[in-house]
Amino acid sequence: RVVQTRRCYSTPATVSLLGQQYPKDKVSNVTSAIADKVGRNLYMNPSHPLGILQTLISSHYHDFNSMTGLSPIVTPAKNFDDLGFPADHPGRAATDSYYINRDLMLRTHTSAHEVEVFARRERQWLLSADVYRRDEIDASHYPVFHQMEGARVFPMDASGRAELEADNARLSHHLARANIVIEDVPHITPANPAQAAHDPVLAELVARNLKLSLNSLMLTLFAGRAGADAAEPLRVRWIEAYFPFTTPSYEVEVFFRGKWLEILGCGVVQQLTLDRAQVPNSISWAFGLGLERIAMILFSIPDIRLFWSQDPRFLSQFTAGQISTFKPYSKYPACYKDVSFWLPDTGLHDNDFCDLVRDLAGDLVQDVVLIDSFTHPKTNRSSKCYRVNYCSMDRSLSNEEANTIHEQVISTLKDKFGVEIR
Ligand code: FA5
Ligand code: MG
DSSP states (O other), X not given: OOOOOSXXXXXXXXXXXXXXXXXXXXXXXXXXXXXXXXXXOGGGXXXXXXXXXXXXXXXXXXXXXXXXXXXXXXXXXXXXXXXXOOTTOGGGSTTTSOBSSSSOEEOSSGGGGHHHHHHTTOSEEEEEEEEEOXXXXXXXXXXXXXXXXXXXXXXSSHHHHHHHHHHHHHHHHHHXXXXXXXXXXXXXXXXXXXXXXXXXXXXXXXHHHHHHHHHHHHHHHHTTOTTSOTTSOEEEEEXXXXXXXXXXXXXXXXXXXXXXXXXXXEEEEOHHHHHHTTOXXXXXXXXXXXXXXXHHHHTTOOOGGGGGOOOHHHHTTOOTTOOOOOOXXXXXXXXXXXXXXXXXXXXXXXXXXXXXXXXXXXXGEEEEEEEEEEEOTTTOOEEEEEEEEEOOSSSOOOHHHHHHHHHHHHHHHHHHHOOEEO
C-alpha cells in the first residue's frame, strides 16, 4: 500500500523557528504543527480575547514594567536548572516538553525568564508570553498556551519593611470594602516554610503582600462580570503549593459559574534566583497565571482551539478593552474514528500519539481519548485503543476527509513507531 503523509516524517535535518534553522538530533520532538505556532503572538493583538485580558491585567498593574522581546527558544538550563528543578523532575522529560535538540527547547513557563529579568534590575515587572507543553488533547488543553508572569522586589532592610507595611495597609483597606470572601491558608507553615535566608517577619510581610495584590487582581478580573451574581461575594481560595523556585508557595482558585478554577501559581522567590541574577539585599514575590484558563471563563469560550481561529465569525466578536460573551456560531458534527494497535516493545506515550495526530490533523482534531488499554495475560503484549474525534470549528468535515486523515494517522503510526494495527 502506498503511504502518503501530508507532513514528512523522514525527518529533515533542521527545524525552522522564527525564520531560523536549528539542527535536529535524537531528542528533537518539535512537530511542524508546533513550529507553525511559534511567533503568532496572539496576546499582542489588542482585540483578541487573550490580548484584551493581557491589557486588563497590565492596566491593573499599571506601575509594573512590561518585558518584551524574550525568545521562546531557551536552554534547558534556563527553563529548569536556573530555577532549581531537580535532575529527575518529570517536566524535563521529552514526553512532557518540546526539545529542538539537546541544547535548546521551547520554554514551558514564563518563569524561565525570571533570572534575566531580575538581572536587569527590574523591581516590578510583568511578562506575557507563549509557552509550550506536550499534553493530552481536549477542550481545555492545547500544546501552546499563554502565561503572564509578574514579580515585585523589595529591599531586604527597614526601608523594604516600611514599604511593605504601607502597601499592605493600602491593599487591605481596598479589599475590606469589596464584596469578596477569601479562604486563606497561613502564610507560612512547617509544610510551606519561609527560607533560611529570610527574616521570618519580612518573609511574612512579603507573602501577605503577594496575597493581597493577587486578591485585588481577582476582584478586577471577576467581580461584576457576566455570570457573577451581583448579590454573591466573589470567592477566592488560597491553597498551599510547591514549586522548586519559590517558598512559601501557593495556588489560587476562583469560584466562578459554579466551579473552582485554578488560575495561577505563586510564591516568595527562592533567594537562589536573585543570587543568580546578582540582585543583592532583596526579597521578591512572583506569580505565573494562565491567560487561556481565565479568558475561557470571562468570555465564555468553550474550546481552547478557538483562540487560534482566524475565522472572522470568531475574531469580529471581540473589541479592544471589552469583556464580552462569545456567541457560538455553529456546531459541526463530530466524526469519531478509533484505532487499536499492539504497542512496540519500546512502548508509546499518550503524548507521542497526540502529537502525531495533531501534526496530521491540525485543528481538525477536537479530542483524543484512550478508550481501552490491555495486556494479554499469556503473551504479555500490550494494546491500546484511542478514539480520535475529528471536528472542524468552522466548516462541515466530510467523512471522506476524516477517513483520509485517519488513514494517514494509522500509516504514520506504523512507519514511525512500528506498531501493529489490530
Ligand atoms: C507554573 O507554570 C509556574 N511557573 C507558576 C509560578 C510562577 C509559580 C511564579 C511560582 C512563581 P503551573 O504549571 O501550575 O505553574 O501553571 C501556571 C498556570 O498556567 C496554571 O494555574 C494554569 O492557569 C495555566 N496552565 C497550566 N497548564 C495549562 C494548560 N495545559 N493549558 C492551559 N493553561 C495551563
Ligand atoms: Mg498548577
